Amino acid sequence: MELKEKLVSSFLAFESTVDTTNSTHDIRSEAIKFFEIYGFPTKKNEAWKYTSLNNILKQDFILFPKNEVALEYKDVKKYFINDLDSYKIVFIDGVYSSHLSSTTHDKIDVCLMSSALTQNRFKQVIDVYYNTIVKEDGMTALNTAYAKEGAYIYIPKNTIADKPIEVVHFSTGSNGTLLCQPRNLIVVEDRSQVTIVERHQNLSTEKAFTNSVTEIYAGKNANIDYYKIQNDTKLSSLVDNTFVEQHDTSVASVHTFAFGGEITRNNLNFYQKGQGIDSILNGVTILEGKTHVDHNTLVEHQEPNCESHQDYKGIFDDKATGVFNGKIIVDQIAQKTNAFQSNNNILLSDKATVNSKPQLEIFADDVKCSHGCTIGQLDESALFYMRSRGIATKEAKALLMYAFANNVLESVKIPQLKKRINNLIAEKLGVSIGFDL
Amino acid sequence: MLEIKDLHASIEDKAILKGLNLNVKAGEVHAIMGPNGAGKSTLASVVAGKEEYEVTSGKILLDGNDIEELSAEERAHQGVFLSFQYPVEIPGVSVTNFMKTAINETRKARGQEEMPARDMLKKIKEKSELLEIDSKFLSRSLNEGFSGGEKKRNEIFQMAMLEPKVAILDETDSGLDIDALRIVANGVNKLKSKDNAVIVITHYQRLLDYIVPDFVHVLHNGKIVKSGDKNLALELEEKGYDWIKEELKA
Numbered sequence: 001m002e003l004k005e006k007l008v009s010s011f012l013a014f015e016s017t018v019d020t021t022n023s024t025h026d027i028r029s030e031a032i033k034f035f036e037i038y039g040f041p042t043k044k045n046e047a048w049k050y051t052s053l054n055n056i057l058k059q060d061f062i063l064f065p066k067n068e069v070a071l072e073y074k075d076v077k078k079y080f081i082n083d084l085d086s087y088k089i090v091f092i093d094g095v096y097s098s099h100l101s102s103t104t105h106d107k108i109d110v111c112l113m114s115s116a117l118t119q120n121r122f123k124q125v126i127d128v129y130y131n132t133i134v135k136e137d138g139m140t141a142l143n144t145a146y147a148k149e150g151a152y153i154y155i156p157k158n159t160i161a162d163k164p165i166e167v168v169h170f171s172t173g174s175n176g177t178l179l180c181q182p183r184n185l186i187v188v189e190d191r192s193q194v195t196i197v198e199r200h201q202n203l204s205t206e207k208a209f210t211n212s213v214t215e216i217y218a219g220k221n222a223n224i225d226y227y228k229i230q231n232d233t234k235l236s237s238l239v240d241n242t243f244v245e246q247h248d249t250s251v252a253s254v255h256t257f258a259f260g261g262e263i264t265r266n267n268l269n270f271y272q273k274g275q276g277i278d279s280i281l282n283g284v285t286i287l288e289g290k291t292h293v294d295h296n297t298l299v300e301h302q303e304p305n306c307e308s309h310q311d312y313k314g315i316f317d318d319k320a321t322g323v324f325n326g327k328i329i330v331d332q333i334a335q336k337t338n339a340f341q342s343n344n345n346i347l348l349s350d351k352a353t354v355n356s357k358p359q360l361e362i363f364a365d366d367v368k369c370s371h372g373c374t375i376g377q378l379d380e381s382a383l384f385y386m387r388s389r390g391i392a393t394k395e396a397k398a399l400l401m402y403a404f405a406n407n408v409l410e411s412v413k414i415p416q417l418k419k420r421i422n423n424l425i426a427e428k429l430g431v432s433i434g435f436d437l
Numbered sequence: 438m439l440e441i442k443d444l445h446a447s448i449e450d451k452a453i454l455k456g457l458n459l460n461v462k463a464g465e466v467h468a469i470m471g472p473n474g475a476g477k478s479t480l481a482s483v484v485a486g487k488e489e490y491e492v493t494s495g496k497i498l499l500d501g502n503d504i505e506e507l508s509a510e511e512r513a514h515q516g517v518f519l520s521f522q523y524p525v526e527i528p529g530v531s532v533t534n535f536m537k538t539a540i541n542e543t544r545k546a547r548g549q550e551e552m553p554a555r556d557m558l559k560k561i562k563e564k565s566e567l568l569e570i571d572s573k574f575l576s577r578s579l580n581e582g583f584s585g586g587e588k589k590r591n592e593i594f595q596m597a598m599l600e601p602k603v604a605i606l607d608e609t610d611s612g613l614d615i616d617a618l619r620i621v622a623n624g625v626n627k628l629k630s631k632d633n634a635v636i637v638i639t640h641y642q643r644l645l646d647y648i649v650p651d652f653v654h655v656l657h658n659g660k661i662v663k664s665g666d667k668n669l670a671l672e673l674e675e676k677g678y679d680w681i682k683e684e685l686k687a
Binding site: 379381382384385386387388389390391392393395396399400402403404405406407 | 485486487508509510512513514518519521524525526527528529530535538539540542543546578595599
């Protein structure tokens with residue numbers, strides 16, 4: 001049976017495991033109908049021109065994990081950020097691990113989607129925000145239909161989350177080749193603030209496929225700093241659908257570090273629904289082997305006097321392939337918009353490829369929009385300069401690559417995370433650099 | 438210290454150096470002058486180990502050892518330094534971090550321990566004062582947005598940090614105002630010792646008022662065609678190169 005048919009026909013069985021009197025029941029039923037009609041995206045869809053899921057979808061995925069797996073903290077410690085005092089929401093094969101997690105309901109809610117969707121005390125927030133920010137397509141509809149578990153983060157008005165929140169998804173292989181569909185809701189109300197780090201990690205030699213949806217709401221003057229660490233194994237693929245709705249003078253940043261995974265597709269969408277908003281989209285991609293990353297971004301300027309800043313850097317070796325497709329829409333009403341987009345790429349091998357495609361749709365006449373993309377190689381004259389000072393070729397190359405990605409790394413506000421990312425890069429480049437950039 | 442014997446070098450099959458001889462002993466300052474296109478910068482690049490140039494025959498000896506097979510970084514480890522005519526901008530790497538990496542890479546290659554952070558800071562402070570470099574400047578990205586004078590001062594600062602045996606200054610005076618020229622020359626003079634040597638490549642006598650050469654050579658058409666003492670530079674300043682070309686024809 002094809003995966004699509006399997007997913008459609010398994011829906012009833014899935015429904016029987018969740019509470020059908022719940023208000024999300026109708027949402028699920030609508031979503032599965034949508035998925036039945038539109039199915040998985042294909043290359044015929046312009047937005048999926050350079051990324052094919054065909055090879056992944058051939059797998060016979062397990063949809064519901066049967067075995068509950070326990071992991072010891074010491075065995076997975078390295079996937080958390082060193083010495084960082086944080087709240088943790090941890091899933092193992094899609095199932096919440098209370099043992100590894102550290103949640104709270106003190107002033108803020110850092111807990112599980114399954115609780116939020118079923119318990120009465122969260123109903124008010126769920127009714128207002130859940131499934132309101134996401135835009136429906138085949139992948140998101142599929143997620144909505146099967147949405148059951150994920151991270152639920154609620155920061156009420158005038159509150160600063162006292163610690164960063166780490167959301168980590170482990171897959172263990174004990175449940176076979178698993179399709180995971182985490183569903184996250186993050187609501188940050190007016191004048192509130194939160195920092196979140198998200199990571200997906202396959203611990204096994206089984207294939208893993210994740211189709212994740214994250215809805216983020218930023219109220220007036222809210223401040224959200226979100227980091228995605230994508231350093232998964234060569235057998236793991238991820239479609240990440242993230243939707244951010246922003247209101248007056250809020251600042252939301254999403255930093256995506258794409259260092260691994262077989263196929264990674266990031267659909268990152270920002271909707272500006274107020275004035276004085278700043279949206280920041282940063283990305284560093286470093287790939288080798290036969291891996292593929294596709295950054296598909298959208299910023300919709302729907303109101304005047306807002307800014308958006310996109311800065312994506314990519315380094316590609318071997319047969320790695322990268323895509324950057326960045327769309328900026330400036331509505332007619334959105335005068336005085338400042339929208340910047342830049343995508344720079346370095347190819348280290350002549351078999352690596354990058355497709356970079358800026359798309360600007362501007363309907364207002366008093367705006368400042370710029371976009372630029374470059375695809376090139378490491379600067380030979382800079383390499384010689386460094387070598388003439390005694391820095392060996394390998395180290396000189398690494399230093400240049402660090403330098404290339406540096407302004408994005410600079411934007412990381414958690415020092416421990418910055419260090420971790422520096423280490424990850426050094427590890428990938430096979431060098432040790434004697435300082436943190 | 439540095440001995441160049443009958444050096445022939447070409448780039449993309451175009452011969453640039455055509456039998457160049459030069460013998461630089463420890464403690465000496467040599468100036469190399471010559472018209473545009475004579476091969477001055479090629480000489481500097483070839484000695485520093487730039488791969489685009491092919492050495493077709495001849496020898497480059499450092500302390501009697503042939504360095505032709507060594508890579509640019511290995512030559513640096515052996516004590517060769519080139520002050521670039523056009524220093525390259527490297528955004529994202531600060532002057533300090535660049536210097537730390539260069540020094541520790543060199544020490545590593547020589548089988549030495551990394552320099553302790555305290556010693557490194559002390560050295561950076563001392564040498565930056567020598568070149569009258571502000572400490573704020575050291576945390577800026579290497580050469581990015583530097584003025585012409587700042588770039589050249591930074592080159593000599595790097596020379597001071599790396600303490601090479603043989604330093605080649607390729608048109609270090611170009612783009613310098615008179616104050617910067619004085620600072621740079623003063624720095625070079627303080628770094629001079631009986632154990633190292635300096636080769637100054639320049640178009641103008643001006644720099645040689647400050648860095649006084651023991652020998653002046655005229656490079657023309659890939660060869661050294663005339664050598665003399667510092668008075669030769671004065672003569673060139675006054676008369677230009679044509680008289681030498683005439684002399685050669687005769």
